[in-house]
C-alpha cells in the first residue's frame with residue numbers, strides 16, 4: 001500500500017551531540033514499501049538514524065522531508081524500542097494506553113486492547129502486571145501497543161535482541177502480518193537471518209553513514225562494497 005508519508009527524503013541529514021556527529025550526513029530516499037532493514041556493525045548509527053527519522057533525536061543539519069506535513073507524519077508513526085518501557089499496570093491497560101492518551105473512550109480503548117492482546121498471543125494475560133512479563137512477552141506487548149494506533153509506519157530498534165528463537169519467530173510473524181496489512185516498517189537488526197527473512201530493502205550503515213542501499217534481493221545476491229560483503233560473511237568490519 002502506498003501511504004501518505006512516503007517518499008521520505010533525507011538530504012544531508014545529521015544529528016550531533018555535544019559537537020560530535022552521531023549519524024550523518026545522510027542522503028536517502030525511502031518509498032515505504034514493506035520492510036526496510038537497517039544493518040551494520042555496532043555503533044554504525046542504526047539507532048541514531050531511526051531516532052532522527054522519528055524526531056526523537058534532533059536534526060542538527062540537513063533536512064528530512066515526508067510527503068505530508070510533519071505533524072501529520074509524526075501522528076502516523078510509532079516506535080518500538082529495544083527494551084520497551086512497561087507501565088506498572090496490567091497488560092490490558094498498557095496496550096490501551098496510547099488510545100487513552102489520544103482521548104479514546106475507556107471502554108472502547110480497553111476493548112481494542114483486548115483484541116490486540118489476542119492477536120499478539122497475550123490474550124490469556126490481560127490482567128497480569130506488565131513488568132513481570134518475560135522479555136518476549138514484553139516485546140509482544142510493545143508491538144500491540146504500537147500497532148493499536150494503526151500507524152502507517154512503525155520503527156523498530158532491534159526488536160528481537162536477546163530473545164530466543166521461538167519468541168523471535170512470533171515477533172517476526174506479527175511484523176509480517178503488519179506488513180501484509182499495509183503498514184510500512186523500518187527496523188534495525190544485527191541478526192543477518194532476520195534481515196534475510198524480513199527485508200524488502202536494505203540500508204547498510206557504517207561509521208554513521210549509509211554505505212550501501214538497495215533491494216534485499218540485490219543486496220544479498222551481490223553486495224557492491226567489500227565492507228558489506230565482509231559483514232554478510234560474518235567477518236569483523238571496522
Ligand SMILES: Nc1ncnc2c1ncn2[C@@H]1O[C@H](COP(=O)(O)OP(=O)(O)OP(=O)(O)O)[C@@H](O)[C@H]1O
Nearest residue numbers: 017022023040041042043044045046047048049188
Ligand atoms: N546519547 C548518546 N550520546 C553520545 N553518543 C551517542 C549517543 N547515542 C549514540 N551515541 C554514539 O553514536 C554512535 C552511533 O550509535 P548508534 O547506537 O546509533 O549505533 P548502532 O548502529 O545502533 O549501534 P548498536 O548496533 O551497537 O546499537 C556511536 O558511536 C554511539 O556511541
